[in-house]
Amino acid sequence: MTAATARTNGGAAAALLRAHRFRAIELLPWAIAIAVYFLFPGYRLLATQILVLILFAISLDLIVGYAGIVSLGHAAFFGTGAYTAALLADAGWQEPISALALGAVTAGLLGWVSGWIILRTRELTLLMLTMALGIILYELAKDLDDITGGFDGINFENSAILGLFPFDVLYYTTNYWYAFAFLVLGFLVARTVVHAPFGRSLVGIRENVRRMHAIGTPVQQRMRHVYVIAAAIAGVAGAIWVQVQGNITIGVYEFEMSGNILIMLILGGTGRLYGAFIGVTVFTILENLTETVLGTDPPYWELVVGVALVVTVLFAPRGLLGVFDPLIRRFRERSA
């Protein structure tokens, strides 16, 4: 290790070898999440939704931010995980964690199958195909409303988590920690993957596909693998989303879901995992504030979000978190 770190200037090797280590600041979002539960009990529903959407955004970041596969149909996987969990509960399979795991499996399978076609294409075609998949599933769910409940949805009940902690749709106690726990888990999976050689190779695909072919990478296979991982995590997010509410509608498949999550991710910053935390939180709070202050009719928040996105793209093209990059770099250079 020391032999490897000592030789090159600029600490390039040391940086590579240390990249995966946890920093103290990484505790901050979790500390905030824990504090929010106790400080703002009235906002637990909103806070739970934020936690779930962060997990959803992290899964999107794996393909958009790391592998450079831009998707406008990520709700396809979110919705599939959600419907798997909801329909299982509705059919009598009320144990929530196994239902959530099966949601990950069905969403992952959908990723595997659709990825086989979608990932053969590039850029605009790829974008259109991801969108098409989302729209097809939405229309299908709308048509099969005797199964899916359509716009009215289905109410269902899950048994207590581990047989000990019943869901609480009134005060969102258990529900919050359920979402929290799976966000921690999902985040750790994503973080492990991006710091593993696999994750580095995704960045290579994003940076230069032609070069990746020329260094012997089976590019399509690798993209398909991350597509399945992202789909499965999105499926988990979808399952939690409906389990904590005890209700599902075809809204989980809506295009707006795919579009918003992409906007949230871009807002926070892609390719850094933590961008999901910032983007989702800012977006959701902004939406909520605008609705509280200006009302929902007309939906002013769409205007606010639009302006926020334009401002971000113009002045912080690397997302809100990217604003801190120059500061961090200067700090590192000074301390080096």
Add this chain to the structure above:
Amino acid sequence: MTDIPGAAVLETKGLCKNFGALVVAKDIDFALEPGARHAVIGPNGAGKTTFVNLLTGALPPTSGAVLLDGRDIAGLAEHERVKRGLVRTFQINTLFNGLTVLENIYLTVAERMGVATGLFRPVGSRPEVVAEAERLVEMVQLQDDAGKTIDELPYGRQRLVEIAIALALEPRVLLLDEPSAGVPGAESHIILDAIAALPADIAIMIIEHDMDVVFRFAERITVLVSGAVLASGAPDEIAADERVRAVYLGHGHGQGHGQGQGHG
């Protein structure tokens, strides 16, 4: 002049490529022996880069065959050919521009060592891979730039990264597509030195415009014109070939000729 068949590590037989009515490769027979230093020259638009793309599998041929170790590799994708030791560099830098020099090499080494699919163990738990990347960075003498991103490097040094990536793949056959293209004269010696220092057992095909480089480096030269082989032979034979002089060397490359004669 024909190449010796059978002993070749890389060979083409009747390789053709058409884009519609446009013929970009016409019946190319070509062979590269182990340890060869073989230059492919030709005027602009002669189909040199197309030929490289046909060899690597980036383009499928219209007809004809590419043989690696005597076996037809038509069914092998580009990345599979790389795994079998067929490696190229690009005429225009094709690198990971936002990543550091070391990361560029690291990705390549990880791929060659077969660890790039690893999902769980972090990069930092495999110091041997990083150390190998560092060794290659030093081989092209970029250790002072290892922590800089490609964007921050002058073009000539970026070219060295192209060569280091190729070396990191441990090629048996190396296709150098105009390695000194775009490099300012004052920097070109670092590229030429790096090429001269390449391991002797690698079979190298170099595409080059600079006749000084060609005659200094090549033991054999093939001239492509309009997608077809016009002539192939030792440097002095090519330099003396009237047809080649007519289409190609006739444009004031006398000094290249002289160096060719002086060549080993």
